[in-house]
Amino acid sequence: MRIPFRVVFEQRGETPRRLSFLVPLASVFAALFFGALFLLATGYSPIGTYTNMFRDGFASFNGITDTLALSTVLICTGISAAFAFQMNLYNIGGEGQLYLGLIGGAWAGIALGDHLPTLIMVPVVLLCGALAGAAWIFVPAFVRSRLGTSEIVSTLLLTYIAASLIKHVIYTPGSFFRNPNTSFPQGRMVADSASLESFGSSRLYPTFFVALIIAGALYWVVKRTEFGYRINVISDSPRAAHYAGINARRTTVWVMLISGALSGLAGAMLIVGPYGKIEPSIITLGYGYAGIVVAALARNNLGLIIVSGILFSGLRVGGNNLQVTTDTPIHIGVMLQGAILLFALGGEAFRRYHIHVVRTHDASSKKAPA
Amino acid sequence: MSNTSHEVAQGPHHNSGAASTALSAHSIDKKFPGVLANDSVDFDVRAGEVHTLLGENGAGKSTLAAVLCGLYQPDAGYLMRNGKRINLSSPRAGLQHGIAMVHQHFRLVERFTVSENVILGSRDLPFKLNRREINEKVAAVAESYGLPIDPDATVGDLSVGQRQRVEIVKALYQGAEILLLDEPTAVLVPSEVEKLFENVHAMTAAGKSIVFISHKLGEVVEISDRVTVLRNGRVTGHVSGRGTTDTKELARLMVGRDIELNAQRATHAIGHEVLQIRNLSLSIDDVAVLTDISFNVHAGEMVGVAGVAGNGQRELADTIAGLISPTSGSVGISGAMTTDCGPVQAREVGLAYVPEDRLGMGLVPSMSILDNLLLTRDRKLVVDRVSVRPEASRLIEQFEIKANGPDHLARKLSGGNAQKVLLARELSGGRSATKLLVVCSPTRGLDVGAIETVRRLLNDARSAGQAILLISEDLDEVLSLSDRVLVLYRGSVVHETPGETAQLSQVGAAMAGLAAEGRS
Numbered sequence: 001m002r003i004p005f006r007v008v009f010e011q012r013g014e015t016p017r018r019l020s021f022l023v024p025l026a027s028v029f030a031a032l033f034f035g036a037l038f039l040l041a042t043g044y045s046p047i048g049t050y051t052n053m054f055r056d057g058f059a060s061f062n063g064i065t066d067t068l069a070l071s072t073v074l075i076c077t078g079i080s081a082a083f084a085f086q087m088n089l090y091n092i093g094g095e096g097q098l099y100l101g102l103i104g105g106a107w108a109g110i111a112l113g114d115h116l117p118t119l120i121m122v123p124v125v126l127l128c129g130a131l132a133g134a135a136w137i138f139v140p141a142f143v144r145s146r147l148g149t150s151e152i153v154s155t156l157l158l159t160y161i162a163a164s165l166i167k168h169v170i171y172t173p174g175s176f177f178r179n180p181n182t183s184f185p186q187g188r189m190v191a192d193s194a195s196l197e198s199f200g201s202s203r204l205y206p207t208f209f210v211a212l213i214i215a216g217a218l219y220w221v222v223k224r225t226e227f228g229y230r231i232n233v234i235s236d237s238p239r240a241a242h243y244a245g246i247n248a249r250r251t252t253v254w255v256m257l258i259s260g261a262l263s264g265l266a267g268a269m270l271i272v273g274p275y276g277k278i279e280p281s282i283i284t285l286g287y288g289y290a291g292i293v294v295a296a297l298a299r300n301n302l303g304l305i306i307v308s309g310i311l312f313s314g315l316r317v318g319g320n321n322l323q324v325t326t327d328t329p330i331h332i333g334v335m336l337q338g339a340i341l342l343f344a345l346g347g348e349a350f351r352r353y354h355i356h357v358v359r360t361h362d363a364s365s366k367k368a369p370a
Numbered sequence: 371m372s373n374t375s376h377e378v379a380q381g382p383h384h385n386s387g388a389a390s391t392a393l394s395a396h397s398i399d400k401k402f403p404g405v406l407a408n409d410s411v412d413f414d415v416r417a418g419e420v421h422t423l424l425g426e427n428g429a430g431k432s433t434l435a436a437v438l439c440g441l442y443q444p445d446a447g448y449l450m451r452n453g454k455r456i457n458l459s460s461p462r463a464g465l466q467h468g469i470a471m472v473h474q475h476f477r478l479v480e481r482f483t484v485s486e487n488v489i490l491g492s493r494d495l496p497f498k499l500n501r502r503e504i505n506e507k508v509a510a511v512a513e514s515y516g517l518p519i520d521p522d523a524t525v526g527d528l529s530v531g532q533r534q535r536v537e538i539v540k541a542l543y544q545g546a547e548i549l550l551l552d553e554p555t556a557v558l559v560p561s562e563v564e565k566l567f568e569n570v571h572a573m574t575a576a577g578k579s580i581v582f583i584s585h586k587l588g589e590v591v592e593i594s595d596r597v598t599v600l601r602n603g604r605v606t607g608h609v610s611g612r613g614t615t616d617t618k619e620l621a622r623l624m625v626g627r628d629i630e631l632n633a634q635r636a637t638h639a640i641g642h643e644v645l646q647i648r649n650l651s652l653s654i655d656d657v658a659v660l661t662d663i664s665f666n667v668h669a670g671e672m673v674g675v676a677g678v679a680g681n682g683q684r685e686l687a688d689t690i691a692g693l694i695s696p697t698s699g700s701v702g703i704s705g706a707m708t709t710d711c712g713p714v715q716a717r718e719v720g721l722a723y724v725p726e727d728r729l730g731m732g733l734v735p736s737m738s739i740l741d742n743l744l745l746t747r748d749r750k751l752v753v754d755r756v757s758v759r760p761e762a763s764r765l766i767e768q769f770e771i772k773a774n775g776p777d778h779l780a781r782k783l784s785g786g787n788a789q790k791v792l793l794a795r796e797l798s799g800g801r802s803a804t805k806l807l808v809v810c811s812p813t814r815g816l817d818v819g820a821i822e823t824v825r826r827l828l829n830d831a832r833s834a835g836q837a838i839l840l841i842s843e844d845l846d847e848v849l850s851l852s853d854r855v856l857v858l859y860r861g862s863v864v865h866e867t868p869g870e871t872a873q874l875s876q877v878g879a880a881m882a883g884l885a886a887e888g889r890s
Binding site for chain 1: 403691692693712713714717723725727729730731732733734735736737741744745746749750751752753
């Protein structure tokens with residue numbers, strides 16, 4: 001039997017302006033509708049659940065401050081991913097670089113002691129975290145630029161090693177990073193001068209503004225500087241870069257190092273902010289991987305990372321609170337996050353292609369060919 | 371022929387009945403994003419004739435051919451085969467109706483033998499192939515049309531002309547009655563073209579129909595029984611009668627106005643040596659690509675390099691431009707040695723380079739005209755676009771580039787305008803004033819109007835005292851523009867002659883590797 005129609009994907013020459021706005025919006029609604037089906041099937045009220053999620057993610061003091069606090073980390077890991085992705089360098093090891101940032105930041109916070117003023121100490125801790133993150137990606141960056149070795153594999157595998165490293169420095173008795181005063185394995189607190197105060201009763205730290213400034217600064221670098229110009233040339237046409245005498249190898253290494261540093265910075269921000277020590281549960285949270293999602297939602301546009309970072313954080317905070325404020329299982333929240341993502345990315349097809357259904361009129365070829 | 375009313379009125383229809391319409395297309399519309407590639411096009415081909423589709427690049431020839439062979443489905447209109455309406459959902463369906471396309475870019479597996487390529491895609495093959503039988507059959511098909519070819523030869527070892535022959539044999543083997551030849555002569559040297567035309571005659575004599583797609587007027591007049599001219603997706607005229615057609619008239623139908631393509635060689639003084647190439651050799655992966663090349667280009671002189679694609683032209687240009695380091699020998703520009711110096715240093719002594727690939731090498735497609743102007747210039751640490759903007763606007767005006775302004779993206783430019791942007795940047799000098807201009811296939815793929823402009827710009831640059839190295843596969847272009855012509859064959863300069871006295875036959879023979887005399 002023949003299907004009497006087929007779906008034709010026709011590439012658009014130009015995406016209409018209204019679509020780049022309508023498609024993401026429609027994607028979110030489609031995801032919410034999809035989620036509603038699940039909520040109904042499992043006996044929860046979709047409207048009630050969504051209202052709770054929105055309130056706990058954005059529309060309450062605790063909700064919005066928690067969201068911004070989480071977005072501090074996710075904006076950093078998001079630009080870490082997007083900055084590399086825009087040059088077709090797929091650093092998916094942001095997670096591991098974040099762990100190293102935690103270790104590097106904690107090392108500085110502990111080793112330097114309580115001698116320096118906070119105004120110097122905190123930047124030093126952040127810098128050490130960033131350097132540690134950059135160091136973690138150095139080998140993948142180097143072999144990628146020289147030998148073309150896939151950075152996807154190398155950065156991903158290094159993440160598992162980084163996770164083991166976190167466990168090692170916390171669970172090994174006598175470790176520098178382990179709190180010597182408790183028998184229960186936990187991280188040693190950094191010096192007081194390496195810790196920031198949160199705003200009022202919230203869990204939001206001033207590092208949020210550092211993340212905003214860094215996002216803005218990198219946007220400027222890509223748009224306005226020679227370095228950004230090179231990145232744009234190489235990402236679009238490597239042969240044009242070669243033609244113009246642009247050193248693609250060196251730029252590749254630098255872009256990857258910066259990407260690693262940004263994920264490391266995200267880790268160090270946790271040290272000077274909420275954690276104050278290496279918290280081994282970090283390896284279950286997936287902040288680095290979430291950065292990939294944030295970058296994908298923003299379509300690697302550095303200008304949009306702040307928006308997508310905050311939106312995604314709100315979704316996550318709201319979804320996680322569902323279980324606390326209502327009896328909705330946390331998995332519903334996780335499922336909704338996944339659905340929104342999937343729909344948002346799937347919506348891309350509508351932006352890039354003109355999709356229409358055509359009838360296959362085969363009245364004339366009914367006669368079977370010999 | 372009950373459907374003649376659908377056909378264009380000025381089409382000459384001899385109702386002699388000597389040959390019936392084998393395939394016809396009626397009011398074909400085909401739309402692509404932003405373009406109407408075919409606008410109610412009518413076309414027909416009879417058994418035993420050569421019917422040419424003539425038009426500039428982008429006129430809709432290839433689109434129509436793709437519709438005829440089943441590669442594209444028309445948005446409106448229909449096809450008829452031997453008077454019956456047919457619907458081609460794929461090239462395979464086209465083949466079942468005896469319609470086959472020989473693509474401009476061959477679709478052959480280089481590691482397979484000739485006969486393996488020929489049977490590739492055939493259905494009803496037994497699980498175990500009887501190679502001897504297949505070889506015999508392939509050879510029989512080939513020979514009956516005067517296309518001698520060794521069925522056991524590996525396609526990778528064959529010349530371009532031979533590969534084309536394999537494609538044609540493949541179509542015939544699959545039972546094609548109607549062959550669509552898409553720009554078949556584009557890749558051939560003159561002697562191979564002659565051979566191809568003999569094959570075409572053999573095929574039409576056997577009752578096959580040939581749809582010949584081309585934009586080269588001379589050969590169209592030579593080979594065609596009828597010509598249909600397309601412009602902007604529409605049929606602008608039909609002409610019939612072999613050899614009786616006026617090329618001027620065809621050109622006018624094709625372009626829509628009278629044109630003068632033969633740029634005049636300006637009389638001008640030739641100055642000092644600008645480009646000096648000494649014993650240049652290049653091996654890539656131990657394969658010799660360039661062998662012992664030496665020549666000079668003087669200020670105010672245009673030296674043309676002719677040759678069939680893939681004889682080292684691209685590598686020669688890249689080596690001069692500092693993109694490749696030669697294995698031995700040297701390159702000097704304005705007295706400075708630029709061998710191994712890299713593109714930036716070569717530009718600092720006056721090099722400008724227009725590569726064959728405009729978008730993707732010469733221009734960055736996703737960047738604006740303004741940013742593309744900066745590609746070969748000195749950009750400061752913070753890119754200073756403000757001070758370059760007036761110059762960008764000035765160049766857009768001066769070179770008559772159709773664009774919305776300096777922020778127009780390169781990928782949204784037409785081929786001709788993209789080439790003008792590239793020439794504007796290279797001729798206006800970046801890191802220093804341009805002394806040497808290396809241009810590769812500067813008019814390939816351009817419409818006739820743009821070709822005129824580009825050739826005029828090259829002539830102006832020469833008159834302004836720049837040294838120009840013109841590397842092109844378009845032999846007519848090389849011969850009509852150059853002061854001196856070099857022929858590159860397998861990486862060596864095998865022939866050198868002054869442009870004014872260059873003989874097409876001699877240069878053509880040299881391109882085919884038949885140079886009898888050495889270099890003058």
